[in-house]
Amino acid sequence: MQDRTPQNIKLGIFVLLGLASLVTLLYFMGAQKNLFGKQFPVEVVFRNVSGLRVGNNVRLGGINIGTVRKIVLEADTAVRVTLTVDHELAPLIKTNDVASLGTDGLMGNRVVNIEPGPSGAPSIAPNGVLAAREALDMDAMMRTLDITNRNFARMSEDLVQTVQRINNSEALWAVLEDEQLPAHIRATVRNIQSASQKADLLVADIQTVIREVASSEQGIIALMKDSTLMTDLHAASGRLRRVTEQADSLGATLQRAATSLSTDLAEGEGPLNAILRDSSLTRSVQRSLSNVEKGTDAFNLNMEALKSHFLFRGYFRRLEKEARKQAEIKE
Amino acid sequence: MKLQFPSYRLILEELGGLARFTGQFFRNWAAPRMEIQEFFRQCYMIGYRSVGLVAITGFILGLVMTIQSRPTMARFGAESWIPSMVAISIIREIGPVITALICAGKIGSGIGAELGSMKVTEQIDAMEVSGTNPFKYLVVTRVWATTLMVPVLVCCSDTIAIWGSYLAVNMKNETSLALFSQQVVDSLSFSDVLPAFIKTFFFGFAIGIVGCYKGYTSSKGTEGVGLAANSAVVMASLLVFVLDLLAAQVTDTLGLN
Incomplete structure (x- = not known):
């Protein structure tokens, strides 16, 4: 009996170690699946759970806080999923949070993600129902992708045609291959820069003028604000228009008269033509004019004699005196 | 056909003999006068004395599995999945089966040779004469010991295999123990661990019962001892695989996969 005691102790240690490793593993697995400790049930009604299974993880903010405990198909479009989450973390789940289905990694297990809603909502009660956001439908995504692919194919065809047209365009290539073009463009840009500098100066001058005008009390702004000015301008333009019309009609009349005169001259009819073309009449007129000139000289002599006459001499002196007075006043 | 008939008959004969022997075990396993001391001695001999061999085997198993699976996993960019994959493989299947085969080799052959030599040297007959129930003393204690x-x-x-895997993961990458443990625990579920643990009882029972049957029914002198040890290993190993197949079918049927 005595010699077997150490054997039994070794055996006991061996068995304890073996079972302890198993129990430890099971404990951590249980802790991972929230089997120990107080649990808090929350419910979500999905339309489609997309392969969600009992035991899948529940995540809040990307951290596992519980597991899926029960999945019940209530109707053809309603699947009630009961989640159990850690009782201590349950106050973090608010009534307006939204549950959605996700995947752990690219090809991993399904998970229920609880996404926070707008802040300010109260914490959810036990067995409270969270709103559900439906998972992305793979078929719908593929359908959309198919349409996108077709559009891309069409766009690429158009792009090919466009590139071909660009390649075949001689004008475009001539522009691209023109070695003088860059120099011209540079010169143009320089001119534009110069023009813009001048424009800047001009604008500055205009601003100065505007400031001066604005600062003066009797400025152009006051002038522009004068409503009578517009009325006057309107009336003036009306008059101008009438004058122009009259000038037009006068011009037309003159035109007609000139036309008539030129016609008369050309055709040799009428009094004007007779006067201008009759040489005897011309001579008699010249004689008459010569007589008139002689008559005028005689009249002048008579007038000088009249001034010297005692009857009219006082009258002419008074006239001279008044003329001198007027000249002095002007000076 | 004439050559196959004896072997076919032999298999049936072996199965029948084993079934009768198993029945005899169940008739005696709870009979009065429990051989507790002998049971503990057998536990020590079978369990404690095998720890070294099993530990080395397990360590190498975890190490090699990780090293061998790394290139393939790396090709898919899934090196971070190595702990999960190795843990599931070891705990669900490879750990229990390899350990059972090692035990079949070490324990099954040991029991077969020990009981066979006792049989051929008529020690078992002497025990019967002395009033001791040799079946209960020799067979029941050993089968219970292997089963447990x-x-x-x-x-x-x-x-130890998972520790070996951790070492292998850290040979080329650097993974903290906390992250490795987390990945292992995350990847496992009770449906992985418990069916695998339960089937090891059946493996232990099969190893014990086959070893005892072969030894207890050996004959033909010293030649029979070697034959008993040899056939005990072969038959126990075969039974381990058959039981593994049955366990896989049962867990699959019950939806525990």
């Missing part, structure tokens, strides 16, 4: 010790050995083997 093989699961413990598998637990040790699995644990």
Whole structure:
């Protein structure tokens, strides 16, 4: 009996170690699946759970806080999923949070993600129902992708045609291959820069003028604000228009008269033509004019004699005196 | 056909003999006067004395599995999945089966040779004459010991294999123990661990019962001892695989996969 005691102790240690490793593993697995400790049930009604299974993880903010405990198909479009989450973390789940289905990694297990809603909502009660956001439908995504692919194919065809047209365009290539073009463009840009500098100066001058005008009390702004000015301008333009019309009609009349005169001259009819073309009449007129000139000289002599006459001499002196007075006043 | 008939008959004969022997075990397993001391001695001999071999096997198993699976996993960019993959492989299947085969080789052959030599040297007959129930003293204690010790050995083997895997992961990458443990625990579920643990009891029982049957029914002198040890290993190994197949079918049927 005595010699077997150490054997039994070794055996006991061996068995304890073996079972302890198993129990430890099971404990951590249980802790991972929230089997120990107080649990808090929350419910979500999905339309489609997309392969969600009992035991899948529940995540809040990307951290596992519980597991899926029960999945019940209530109707053809309603699947009630009961989640159990850690009782201590349950106050973090608010009534307006939204549950959605996700995947752990690219090809991993399904998970229920609880996404926070707008802040300010109260914490959810036990067995409270969270709103559900439906998972992305793979078929719908593929359908959309198919349409996108077709559009891309069409766009690429158009792009090919466009590139071909660009390649075949001689004008475009001539522009691209023109070695003088860059120099011209540079010169143009320089001119534009110069023009813009001048424009800047001009604008500055205009601003100065505007400031001066604005600062003066009797400025152009006051002038522009004068409503009578517009009325006057309107009336003036009306008059101008009438004058122009009259000038037009006068011009037309003159035109007609000139036309008539030129016609008369050309055709040799009428009094004007007779006067201008009759040489005897011309001579008699010249004689008459010569007589008139002689008559005028005689009249002048008579007038000088009249001034010297005692009857009219006082009258002419008074006239001279008044003329001198007027000249002095002007000076 | 004439050559196959004896072997076919032999298999049936072996199965029948084993069934009768198993029945005899169940008739005696709870009979009065429990051989507790002998049971503990057998547990020590079978369990404790096998720890070293099982530990080395398990360690190499975890190490090699990780090293071998790394290139393939790396090709898919899934090196971070190595802990999960190795843990599931070891705990669900490879750990229990390899440990059971090691035990079949070490324990099954040991029991077969020990009981066979006792049989051929008529020690068992002498025990009967002395009033001791040799079946209860020799067979029941050994079968109970293997049934209970093989699961413990598998637990040790699995644990050491996962440590070996951790070492192999850190040979080329750097993974903290916390992250590795987390990945292992995350990847496992009770449906992985418990069916695998339960089937190890059946493996232990099969190893014990086959070893005892072969030894207890050996004959033909010293030649029969070697034959008993040899056939005990072969038959126990075969039974381990058959039981593994049945366990896989049962867990699949019950939806525990």
